[in-house]
Amino acid sequence: MNTVTITAENLTVEPRGLDKVWSFTNRLEIPLANVRGATFDPGANHEPKGFRGPGLGMPGKWSGTFTRNGGKSFWNVSTPGETIVVQLVNEHFDRLFLTVREPRTIVDQINSALHNP
Amino acid sequence: MQRAVRVLIARAAGGDDYQYLVERPFLTDRSLKFILSCVGRTRSFNEVDVLAKCAGAFLQTGYEATSIDDLVAATGLHRGSIYQAFGSKRGLFLAVLSQLALTGIRSAESMDLVLVALLELAPRDAAVRELAARILAAAADRGTPESLGARLLARAHLGAESEQLINKK
Numbered sequence: 001m002n003t004v005t006i007t008a009e010n011l012t013v014e015p016r017g018l019d020k021v022w023s024f025t026n027r028l029e030i031p032l033a034n035v036r037g038a039t040f041d042p043g044a045n046h047e048p049k050g051f052r053g054p055g056l057g058m059p060g061k062w063s064g065t066f067t068r069n070g071g072k073s074f075w076n077v078s079t080p081g082e083t084i085v086v087q088l089v090n091e092h093f094d095r096l097f098l099t100v101r102e103p104r105t106i107v108d109q110i111n112s113a114l115h116n117p
Numbered sequence: 118m119q120r121a122v123r124v125l126i127a128r129a130a131g132g133d134d135y136q137y138l139v140e141r142p143f144l145t146d147r148s149l150k151f152i153l154s155c156v157g158r159t160r161s162f163n164e165v166d167v168l169a170k171c172a173g174a175f176l177q178t179g180y181e182a183t184s185i186d187d188l189v190a191a192t193g194l195h196r197g198s199i200y201q202a203f204g205s206k207r208g209l210f211l212a213v214l215s216q217l218a219l220t221g222i223r224s225a226e227s228m229d230l231v232l233v234a235l236l237e238l239a240p241r242d243a244a245v246r247e248l249a250a251r252i253l254a255a256a257a258d259r260g261t262p263e264s265l266g267a268r269l270l271a272r273a274h275l276g277a278e279s280e281q282l283i284n285k286k
Contacts, residue, residue, distance in 0.1 A: 094201075
């Protein structure tokens, strides 16, 4: 589970509780200019994730950095849960996969905060 | 390692990685394959074709109810490629609408697509609202409230009968 907050300039993702430990991540600060969009996508949980490291991979729970086809993505997903996918550009991660509470609200908030539609 | 290879290639090629690599006679097929897998593939789909297929999916189930899984099935692309190319489902829908703005409203299907945009995204999304307004303004007689309403009823198979139904009650 993650806490996602949107300010005027940044998108902040904070894994909750022990997820901080599993994902080796305290918080991610991403300028909104580097966010391309967010999508509510529960089906993404079943996507091949690639090589794990550093992070945790268990059936139904993936936390940390995964590399696939030369691209890095950040996962902090537990099933059953509601996953959103955030596509980034010019960042360390190409894509974030996050389980959040109220996914549709957060997706709408992110998309309406983007400077570049 | 992958990053190092990518930086090296970008520096040597000055941007056009793939063409540069393919023209190198000193690379074996195997090493070329390895390097290309590090670089990531170049985009190799017909965007107009993909947008048409996505428009079909949106027409069938609307915007919200169309999942990325549906779009993956409709286009045959990988989930990652969809995100890479369009950023999000909203980005894809905006691309579909922009395509429609280029071609203009020509068929009943394209009118339905505008209706989907007006019903689902336009109330809460300024970019979609603006695009929809532009499409309607350019469409002249097909963009009037009357013709949109008529199309909505015709889509629900209530074309001429709707008035009779109301009169019966």
